[in-house]
Amino acid sequence: MFNSLLLAQLDIAPSFTSFERVPVQIFSDANQASAAVARELAELIRLKQATGDLAVLGLATGSTPKKVYAELVRMHRQNGLSFSNVVTFNLDEYYWIEPDARQSYHRFMHEHLFSQVDIKPENVHIPDGTLAIENVRAYCHAYESAIAQQGGLDFQLLGIGRNGHIGFNEPGSPLQSRTRLITLDGLTRADASADFNGLVHVPRRAITMGVQTILEARRVVLLAWGEHKAAIVQRAVEGLVTESLPASYLQNHPNATFVVDEACASELTIRKAPWLVDSIQWTPKLIQKAVTHLALQVGKPILQLTNSDYNEHGLSELLAQYGKAYDINISVFNALQHTITGWPGGKPNADDTNRPERATPAQKRVLIFSPHPDDDIISMGGTFQRLVDQGHEVHVAYQTSGNIAVADDEALRFMEFAADFTDAFGTNRTEVSRLVEQANRFLTERKPTEIDTPEIRRVKGLIRRGEARNTCRYVGVPADRAHFLEMPFYETGRVEKNPIGDGDIQIIADLIQTIRPHQIYAAGDLADPHGTHKVCLDGVLAAIDRLRDEPFMADCWVWLYRGAWAEWDIYEIDMAVPMSPDQVLQKRQGIFKHQSQKDGVVFQGDDAREFWQRAEDRNHHTAKRYSQLGMAQYAAIEAFVRYQPQ
Structure with a gap:
């Protein structure tokens, strides 16, 4: 849920x-x-x-x-x-x-x-x-x-x-x-x-x-x-x-x-801890929340929690309802253990009763929605690579151009390269040179209140598109499975975007209709301070709702990942995909394909770490949490929550 x-x-x-x-x-x-x-x-x-x-x-x-x-x-x-x-x-x-x-x-x-x-x-x-x-x-x-x-x-x-x-x-x-x-x-x-x-x-x-x-x-x-x-x-x-x-x-x-x-x-x-406030109706997720919270609070693995731990930390009502700590511990431990899988697309020819994903069909059509051109690799790069390596048909939909996150000097560098390229191969560079000259003059003289011209935004968008293609090539996704939606709501030239419109939603719905995926991955990162992730998620969910009566949607599961801003709480996780040290480094190299987002991101926020560092720290932290609760030790874990339309 x-x-x-x-x-x-x-x-x-x-x-x-x-x-x-x-x-x-x-x-x-x-x-x-x-x-x-x-x-x-x-x-x-x-x-x-x-x-x-x-x-x-x-x-x-x-x-x-x-x-x-x-x-x-x-x-x-x-x-x-x-x-x-x-x-x-x-x-x-x-x-x-x-x-x-x-x-x-x-x-x-x-x-x-x-x-x-x-x-x-x-x-x-x-x-x-x-x-x-x-x-x-x-x-x-x-x-x-x-x-x-x-x-x-x-x-x-x-x-x-x-x-x-x-x-x-x-x-x-x-x-x-x-x-x-x-x-x-x-x-x-x-x-x-x-x-x-x-x-x-x-x-x-x-x-x-x-x-x-x-x-x-x-x-x-x-x-x-x-x-x-x-x-x-x-x-x-x-x-x-x-x-x-x-x-x-x-x-x-x-x-x-x-x-x-x-x-x-x-x-x-x-x-965060409603049982400390009043009597509550204990659902399986609330029990997981309470028990994981308790285990981390007292510094014990789940299976070592005692009746006294429950009674002394506000969970006597839960203990009274279920009898003894041992039974609650086993139930929660098993539920968490069943979230861990190295087969995010399902394991073929296996009993999937206690696995987060279905074993069939063995090769799935997968559609990953990436709000910006790098969220796919930053947020779920290990899972992305695993899905490709395990033979699934993986498509990536880049929802926005991401153009406002490209620095001015980066745009000029690419435009100058384009001019030099036309010279080197003997083609007419007049138009390119004119664009470079105009861009240079505008970027040098513009006031802070002025937004980029449409031409400069287009160049910045092309830079990010090229980086996204490079990441897909690195992971192993064919060029025709990288889809650039350029949703209209984003193209304001400012951090503040337009409200999502029917046209944005229809673009997403048309792509889903064309691919007919068995799995959809979307960014559920509501902690994004700029709001683009939330708008993009709203668009995906609205498109799913629009297609809800299509027969293929009955076999489509939706998984939500988080970006570099926050991670799912441990009790919320429905699928945890572990990564080895080598896979962590492989993901890092994939993130490095986005060169315009390295060494000084335009919208860094108050976090001095680069996005690859944020992602690794977050993935290491999730793995550490699982270990603290008594699970196997992994180098890193990417986490997902399953969204089930009502």
Whole structure:
């Protein structure tokens, strides 16, 4: 069974336990959560309208609140929600930045909300990122005064940074802080670097409302989506209040709520160890989760766990239900052992009763979906090679061009090679030379707000396509089994992509229909901070749903892998494919075929390791976990979860 991150259908209700120091609402996905918050905002606006008062809103920017604003716009257009009585104060703005810059929060708010509703221009307040430095202090005092003149904020909408910042109140921000100019934290700038075409272009300062300003709002709602925010949300909600984690200050607010999706809630005790919170219905997966958690917590292999271990670590109810530790241990140990296989396509002429994959058909048609041109080899390179070596018909579908992850100098290098190549073989180089000259001029002179031209994006896409072909050649996949989908949603030239559309889904569905695979592998990595993996997965699952009545789909199994950002928890794994030391090195060489992604990745994030190092460390860690639980010792393991459509 696939894990709760994608299939959980939860009641939309507050969750508040002894482990949580501030109320939390958990929704199955960001769409439902955003709609609920938008409804609360609409109710506030209408209530104020009924009494002839203004609704004073503190608003946030970034990808997190986008769907809230989209739902408010929908309610304005379809349900008559008026913003004529709304006054807004935005949390923050980069300094120094022009208001029409692509990355400015001024532009963001007008594009996503203000230009689409009937709010009065004089009621909109956004910090000015173009002030002379000597005027900033007075401006910040005036911003505070303007909020006070409106009677304070009725509602403050927040996001949270991976370092725990709210607004741009970075770690170390004091409780008493007010609107001010601050220096941005290194992690904050790293997270923004993709939007600015590199870290060097990210502003070093910003103007932000202070912590005290935020806490004086009568209602505060903090939004957080995705696994990459799970750890910091857990600390903010369940940890101590500390200035090193500004979001934790919300624990002392009388009317604050964290609104999160299932992925973001994954580190909260209520999800990570629900048996510590309340009585639960024990399913086989929950039993595996509890027992593996216990074994790792006490540092024992599963088969050495005792009744006392269960009783002393909150699992007395499970023990009482099943009688004794030995029986539970054996059951969980066997279940984990049965996930391990060296035959990811099934072992021919073997009893597959306790194997994760079917023995028949002996040679399967396999379709691997790779969101970027290197995710196949990074995330499941050992399994990829094993499937080819064991005689299966393996196809790879590269869902996006991956062009924004190619450095400018790499693109120029290839274009110059193309010009030299035409010279060397006596062909006309005029057009190529013109393109090189134009590209060189653009890349030298462009501003951080400008995106690549279509021609440059095309060149960068071709570089990555060539690297993907090289990897397929290395693994042994024929050229006609490498499929480049170039899904339209991706081609914006920016980190921010368009929503997935029907055309994207149909491209995937057509390929599945053509190949009629027995196995589909897709990226289930919801921890990808840029979101492309999630969008690509949504596309695959939507295409599968579209084809659900096709007879061949009844014999098609779907396996989800993870990328370089995170790994499946041990209890979630349905298939574990071990690798020897030689196979680990073979996978590494396959990753090295993607030369444009080595020695300084464009979107590295805050992890200094290259992707091959991340992948190896993750695979070694999974193998170590199996060993710690009492299984055989392997050099590395790639892990998969089976997705079963409902």
